[in-house]
Amino acid sequence: MRLSKTVATSLVVAGSSLATNAASSSFDYVVVGGGTAGLVVASRLTEDPSISVLVLEAGHSDSIDFNVTVPGLDLTVTGGSIVDWNYTTAPQQFLLNRTIAYPRGFVLGGSSSTNFMAYTRGAAAGYDAWAKLGNPGWDWKGVFPYFKKSTHFTPPFKNQSEVVFDITAYENPTGGPLELSYGGYIEPISIYFSQGLANTSGPNLQEGEINDGFPIGQAYLPLTVDPTHMTRSSSSASFLAVAAQRKNLQVITSALATRLLFAPTTPANPTPVVTGVEYSDVNGKLQQATATREVVLSAGTFGSPQLLMVSGIGPKKDLTAQNIPIRVQNEAVGQNMWDHLFFGPIYEVTDNITTFNQFNANQTLFLKYLMQWRNNQGELSGAISSMSAYERIPSDVLANIPGGDQLEALDPTWPHIQLEVIAGGGPPTPQPGNFVAPAAVLLYPFSKGFVSLTSNSTKDKVIVQPNWLSSETDRQAAIWAFKQVREVMLSETLAPIVIREAFPGLQAQSDADILTAIQTVAHPIYQASGTCAMRQLSDEGVVDPTLKVYGVKNLRVVDASIMPIIPSANTMAPTYMIAEKGADLIKADQQNNSTSTTTSS
Numbered sequence: 001m002r003l004s005k006t007v008a009t010s011l012v013v014a015g016s017s018l019a020t021n022a023a024s025s026s027f028d029y030v031v032v033g034g035g036t037a038g039l040v041v042a043s044r045l046t047e048d049p050s051i052s053v054l055v056l057e058a059g060h061s062d063s064i065d066f067n068v069t070v071p072g073l074d075l076t077v078t079g080g081s082i083v084d085w086n087y088t089t090a091p092q093q094f095l096l097n098r099t100i101a102y103p104r105g106f107v108l109g110g111s112s113s114t115n116f117m118a119y120t121r122g123a124a125a126g127y128d129a130w131a132k133l134g135n136p137g138w139d140w141k142g143v144f145p146y147f148k149k150s151t152h153f154t155p156p157f158k159n160q161s162e163v164v165f166d167i168t169a170y171e172n173p174t175g176g177p178l179e180l181s182y183g184g185y186i187e188p189i190s191i192y193f194s195q196g197l198a199n200t201s202g203p204n205l206q207e208g209e210i211n212d213g214f215p216i217g218q219a220y221l222p223l224t225v226d227p228t229h230m231t232r233s234s235s236s237a238s239f240l241a242v243a244a245q246r247k248n249l250q251v252i253t254s255a256l257a258t259r260l261l262f263a264p265t266t267p268a269n270p271t272p273v274v275t276g277v278e279y280s281d282v283n284g285k286l287q288q289a290t291a292t293r294e295v296v297l298s299a300g301t302f303g304s305p306q307l308l309m310v311s312g313i314g315p316k317k318d319l320t321a322q323n324i325p326i327r328v329q330n331e332a333v334g335q336n337m338w339d340h341l342f343f344g345p346i347y348e349v350t351d352n353i354t355t356f357n358q359f360n361a362n363q364t365l366f367l368k369y370l371m372q373w374r375n376n377q378g379e380l381s382g383a384i385s386s387m388s389a390y391e392r393i394p395s396d397v398l399a400n401i402p403g404g405d406q407l408e409a410l411d412p413t414w415p416h417i418q419l420e421v422i423a424g425g426g427p428p429t430p431q432p433g434n435f436v437a438p439a440a441v442l443l444y445p446f447s448k449g450f451v452s453l454t455s456n457s458t459k460d461k462v463i464v465q466p467n468w469l470s471s472e473t474d475r476q477a478a479i480w481a482f483k484q485v486r487e488v489m490l491s492e493t494l495a496p497i498v499i500r501e502a503f504p505g506l507q508a509q510s511d512a513d514i515l516t517a518i519q520t521v522a523h524p525i526y527q528a529s530g531t532c533a534m535r536q537l538s539d540e541g542v543v544d545p546t547l548k549v550y551g552v553k554n555l556r557v558v559d560a561s562i563m564p565i566i567p568s569a570n571t572m573a574p575t576y577m578i579a580e581k582g583a584d585l586i587k588a589d590q591q592n593n594s595t596s597t598t599t600s601s
C-alpha cells in the first residue's frame with residue numbers, strides 16, 4: 001500500500017539553505033554514507049562549530065517516500081522500493097540454490113529509514129568477547145553508556161500494561177535524539193505468541209528486560225518510533241534533524257562515492273594518506289571533496305568494503321581480477337560476513353488476528369488504519385513484529401550436534417536462538433487465508449560469507465554471498481529451533497486462533513523434511529555485519545580499536561561492518577552505539593592533536 005512518491009533530486013542540506021551542489025569542496029571530515037551510523041557521526045562532530053563536515057549519500061532524501069514515516073508500512077519501503085539498493089544474493093547452495101533479495105536503505109537514514117525498527121542490544125558477554133579480541137574499551141562496561149547516549153526512552157503507555165521493562169536499561173540524563181517507544185499498537189499474534197512462549201514447557205521463557213545485557217527470556221520490544229506522532233525515528237529524523245541547521249554541516253544526496261583520494265606516496269613517506277573522496281553527483285558528473293582531517297566510511301556492510309576495494313585496499317585476488325592497483329593488501333576486506341538467518345513454519349489464523357495481509361488486500365481497511373494512525377493509534381502505529389524471545393539450546397541437545405560444544409562454550413548468558421512472530425506473510429505457494437509467520441533466528445551462526453567486486457566501479461553492485469547454512473552445526477541448530485516454534489504454535493495457548501499449519505504441514509516431521517522446509521523459506525532479517533572487522537591485523541582485522549583502517553592514514557570505518565562478532569541481537573542498536581563511540585574516538589584524536597600541537601609550538 002503506497003501513499004505518495006516524488007521524483008529523485010539532489011538535496012543539499014547546508015545550514016538552512018538548499019542548493020544543487022556543495023557550497024565548498026574542502027571540509028575537516030568527509031563522511032561517506034548518510035545512513036544509520038553516518039548521520040550520527042556527522043551530527044556529533046558538528047556539535048563543535050569550528051569543525052566542518054560533508055556527508056555524501058548515494059540515495060535519496062527520505063522525504064521522497066512518505067511510507068518511510070509510517071511504522072506499519074515498513075515492509076513497503078524494503079525490497080523493490082525506490083529507497084532501497086535492491087541487492088540480491090548469489091545462489092545459496094544450502095538453501096536449494098535460491099537467490100534472495102537483500103534490502104539496504106538507499107536514502108538518508110540508510111537502513112534505519114527502511115528497517116523494522118526493533119531496538120535490541122544483545123548479550124553483554126558478546127561485547128566482552130569483542131574486547132577480548134584485542135579491542136580495549138569495547139566490553140559491555142565500555143559500550144553500555146554509548147547505547148544509552150543516543151536514545152530518549154518513552155515508557156509503555158497505560159494500555160500497554162502487558163509490557164515489562166526496566167527503566168535503568170535506558171535512563172539517560174541528557175537524552176539522545178533517537179526516540180524509543182513501544183509504538184501505538186501491539187499485534188494480537190504477538191500477545192498470543194508471548195503467552196505461548198511462557199506457557200510451553202519447551203521454551204518456557206518469561207518476560208523481562210532484554211536490553212540490560214542479559215537477554216535470555218522474552219520481551220515486547222522498544223521500537224525506534226517517535227510517540228509524539230507515531231512516526232519512524234530514523235537517524236535522519238533524529239540526529240540529522242538536530243544538526244540540519246548547523247552552518248558547519250553539508251549533506252548531499254544522490255552523491256555516490258566512487259573512490260578515495262590519496263596524497264602521492266614517496267620512499268620517505270610510503271604509507272598512503274587519504275585526502276578526500278571522489279563522487280558522482282546527481283548529474284553523473286565526477287566531483288572531488290577534500291578532507292583536511294579524515295574520511296569516515298559509513299557506507300554499510302556492503303558499501304564500505306566496496307569503496308575500500310575499488311580504492312586499492314583489499315584482497316590481492318579481488319583487486320587484480322578487476323585491474324585495480326593495490327595500495328594496501330588486506331585479505332580480510334569484504335570477508336567474515338556474519339548474518340542472522342530467519343525461518344519457520346506458516347500458520348493460517350482466525351480473522352480476529354490482524355495481519356498486514358488484511359489491509360494490503362482491502363483499501364477501505366487500509367484507509368481506516370491510516371486515519372487511526374493520524375490519531376496516533378491503530379495497526380500502522382506499530383511495526384510488523386512487536387516481541388522477541390531469546391534462548392539457549394539445551395546442553396543435552398548440543399552434545400549431539402557436531403560443533404555443538406562451541407555453542408555450549410559461549411557464556412551462559414549468551415542466547416543461541418531468537419524467536420519472534422510476524423503479523424502477516426504466507427506459504428511459499430500462495431493460498432487464500434489469513435496467515436502469520438512465527439520464526440526462529442540463528443544468533444551465533446558458524447556459516448560465514450563475503451562481499452566481492454563485480455567491477456572496479458561503485459556504480460556496480462558487489463556480490464553478496466552469505467553462505468547461509470553452509471555449517472552442519474547451523475543446520476542442526478535450525479532444525480531444533482524450528483521444532484520450538486512449532487511447539488509454541490501448536491500449544492493449547494494458541495489453539496483458539498490457529499486454524500492449521502499451512503507450511504510445511506504436519507506431515508513434515510522428520511529432520512530431513514524440516515530441513516527442506518527451512519531451506520525453502522529461510523531468508524535474512526538483514527543483519528549483515530563484519531566485512532571490515534575490528535580485529536588485530538593478524539586476526540583478519542580491517543580496522544583497529546579506534547576504527548582506523550590498517551595500513552593507511554586519515555581513514556576510519558564507522559558502521560555495522562566493523563562488528564568483529566555478530567551481536568546476539570538485531571544490529572541497529574549496536575550500529576548506533578558504534579557510531580556514538582566512533583564519534584568520541586574521533587573527537588579524542590582532535591583533542592590529542594591540538595594538545596600535541598600546543599605542546600610542540
Ligand SMILES: Cc1cc2nc3c(=O)[nH]c(=O)nc-3n(C[C@H](O)[C@H](O)[C@H](O)COP(=O)(O)OP(=O)(O)OC[C@H]3O[C@@H](n4cnc5c(N)ncnc54)[C@H](O)[C@@H]3O)c2cc1C
Pocket residue numbers: 032033034035036037038056057058059078103104105106107108109110111112114115116117118119120255256257258298299300301303304307458525526527528559560561569570571572573575
Ligand atoms: C529491511 C531491513 C529491516 C531491518 N530490521 C531491523 C530491525 O528491526 N532492528 C534492527 O536492529 N536492525 C534491523 N535491520 C538492520 C539495521 O537496520 C542495520 O544493521 C543498520 O541500520 C546498518 O547501519 P549502517 O550505518 O551500517 O548502514 P546503513 O544504515 O545501510 O547506511 C549506509 C548508507 O551508506 C550509503 N552508501 C552506500 N554506499 C555508498 C557510496 N558508495 N556513496 C555514498 N553513499 C553510500 C547508503 O545509501 C546508506 O544510506 C534491518 C535492515 C533492513 C535492511
